[in-house]
Amino acid sequence: MQYFLDFMGRLHPLIVHLPIGFILLALLLEFSKNKFKEADKVVRFIMLWVILSGSFSLLSGYLQYTQEGYLWKTVERHFYLGIITLLLSLGFFIFLRNRTFLNRIPRIFFPISLLVSIIITGHLGGNITHGEDHLTAPLKAFSSDFLEDKSKAKEFSLNERNFKEQPLYSAVVAPILSKKCVSCHNTKRTKGGLQMHSFEAILKGGKNGAVVNFDNPELSELLVRIHLPETEKKHMPPKSKKQLTKAEIRLINYWIEVGAPEKQTLGQLGIKRELIAPFLKKEEVKFYPDLGLDTPDPEIIQSIASKGLIISPVKRGANLLTISTLNLPEFNTTQLEELLVIQKHLVSIDLSYSAVDDSVFEVLSQFPNLVQIKLNQTQITGKDLHLLSRLVYLKKLYMVETALNGETLSALQEFPSIEQVFVFQPDRNIIEEVELSPDLQAIIEFGDALLPLLTNEKESD
């Protein structure tokens, strides 16, 4: 019997669409009844089926409420409006028999009120199964996009840098539970009497007792349930629902093993990397900035390419440009000035092996979006290097095998985005020429790598 009731209850979402369809059909016919003969009779016939299917819906709906663990508060309004819709249908049916006590009411009252009540009832029903904001969420997203609401950007995400300061429960465990458990265990729907929407609720447990066992964590009901094979009836989440991933199971396991703390952070707990790694959002660091530039003028590019420079977008179809003077050993600073026509588009320039001198820095500083500059095998000494501090995106700077004066490197302190600088000189070691802060030393590659001879190598040579 229990199973039958459960089954009938679950039929509710299916059955309800019958009276909805019938009512809409009856209304359509009612609004164009002048086109048909004997429309009244047909409408009445349809309304009879509305009453029959509607009663059945009401019954199955009540069964579903009792069997599935919904809170009365959630279904209350849907339930009453369902009854009102059924009564209105009954009223309309009686009205159509003519000469009854209801015929004092204007005819238009029934179709209009039926239409309104079926819309509201249906919507409330939808809210229960799909969630309150199911229908309105896309609209909200639309409006926030439209109004350029930036609040979304503030959404918290766990990443490599911030994870150690975050509490294990609220930053990792709670989001998993709310994704995979809370839809059945919440204040509105409380299957097995268990609510999992908050830390306190989880501690309280369900009708079968506590789910977290602090004395013997491994025997916690929560763990037992998620570890049962999927075929077991007691396995959670139920077979038909979205399952926990292995990483999620491991993490919940860990959380309970360390005593299901609420406030302790991942750092305090000293969580192992492999446990937390799947939950860290990988930050995709783009090497080149998003500048939203227009397509560069093809004629200008044509003229640059015809001079023998290698000019190429960073990838096919991109508007950011890279230039190399590899095939132009005589290229000098004056020629570089001619490239100012693509000032904004140029993000990477390779002037290695060219004839540029220290005047190059002045010109380079006028290309505001440069990310990478290569000046290897040139005559630069680094005088005026400080001018490059104007380049806010500059990340990588290469000055290998040059006449570089090590003292000029202190100017790098002022570079806003600099990440790596290569200054290896095969003929001398410029680390000896200069004193630099540890921060700077960390980003400068001085080179001078050696592989000392080992004893067995000395013997053989």
Place this chain on the structure above:
Amino acid sequence: MDNIEKLIAERKAFEARLNSRRHFLKECTLGLGGIALGSLLNSCAFTTPKAYDYTASRALNPMAPLAPPLTPKVKRVIYLHMVGAPSQLELFDYKPELEKLHNKPCPASLIEGKEFAFIEGVPNMLGPQATFKKAGDSGNWVSNHLPHFKNVVDEVSFLKAVYTDQFNHGPAQLLMYTGSARFGRPSLGSWVTYGLGSENNNLPGFVVLTSGGTPDAGKSLWGNGFLPSIYQGVHCRSKGDPVLYLKDPKGISRGLKRKVIQSINEINYKEFEKFKDPEVLTRISQYEMAYRMQVSVPEVMNIDQEPAYIKEMYGVKPGKESFANNCLLARKMVEKGVRFVQLYDWGWDSHGASESEALSKGFLTKCKDMDRPVSALLLDLKQRGLLEDTLVVWGGEFGRTPMWENRAGIQNSLIGRDHQGEAFTMWMAGGGIKKGYVHGETDEIGFRGVSGRVSVYDIQATILHLLGFNHEQFTFDFQGRPFRLTDVEGRVIHEILA
């Protein structure tokens, strides 16, 4: 019927290619069609200005550099291939359990139904012929045969469970470089130069350097297959003339040579105007290239100018053909913008059938000759910032068995291992690759991969990915269907990507 139609269409396209250079460009050169369509659509719109066609330069120079379809992590590749298949069990894949089984008969269940190149009957197991220590900050295992490599172990990502379905050298090498164990497909370096061109006008885009001997599969390993022949690898020798027959004969001055080449090219161009065969254009640009290479190649191939300590670091042997020389040359070449440098070092086939093939003898010499130059190469690339946008790949065509080889059923007198395709170690280093990382694991005796297995195709897909290609979309139409390097396989090994 479909196939016949495709073949007819291809034939027509081929004829049209002969007729018009423009057509050749649109159809034959990678992605040109798409870009052409893009610019065509652009021209329909009023607001967006027409984009520059970067591929137009390929009309006159099939090696003109092209941007890849995706943002690349690296611009160049140095591929170090240890021909003959080095033993992973003596270099990187530490298996203490195997030591306990040393000289005990191999359990029948391990070899049942398996085919080996030489092993017959029941071989004995062979414990690791090396001692291992954790090296670097990453604490990854490196054997005592590679003392210098320990200095750079934190730069590389190991792939410990690479597998191949070939157990003979030639086919396995072909599979590694052409995606097919049979002849006829373009090599990895050819695909790359076809897709990206070459930056340096005076140097070939795809250079091959060999030491110790020619690899078993021969020149097909750097062949162009069905791609235009300009994309084949140029084999440079590190001893004697770098490129054979490139030097002017006695009594012929460079000026005279220039005139000769000019005349030949004029005649060739007339031939081209008559028949419109793009291979003639290839020939013209190859003559031009050869002329320029007469100066530039000896210059880049000359390691004498390098400072003494650099030469010492690599352990070069000037005037001789050596792997160390080739490693230094590889650095010099990528520094000058060569796209793909392929090194083959022959002599790693440690069966134990002769002294040079024994793990206790010849193998140790090979290790010593490889350890210093490879470590020096990584250090040198790093200090020059070249490791930022260069990919270094190290590997063999397959691995070696945890069993002591018993050729014809009798245990080899010297210590050696047979071929094994099921699991072997490779590593990658450079731009876009995780530092000090290990992906994949073999079982307790190193016989089979148990996790993180990657195929030869996965390696190829990853290399193309780093260069900015989606290996599934990088194709060339031939014989009625689009071909790709990875055929129908391949998965980018995202686990080792930074």
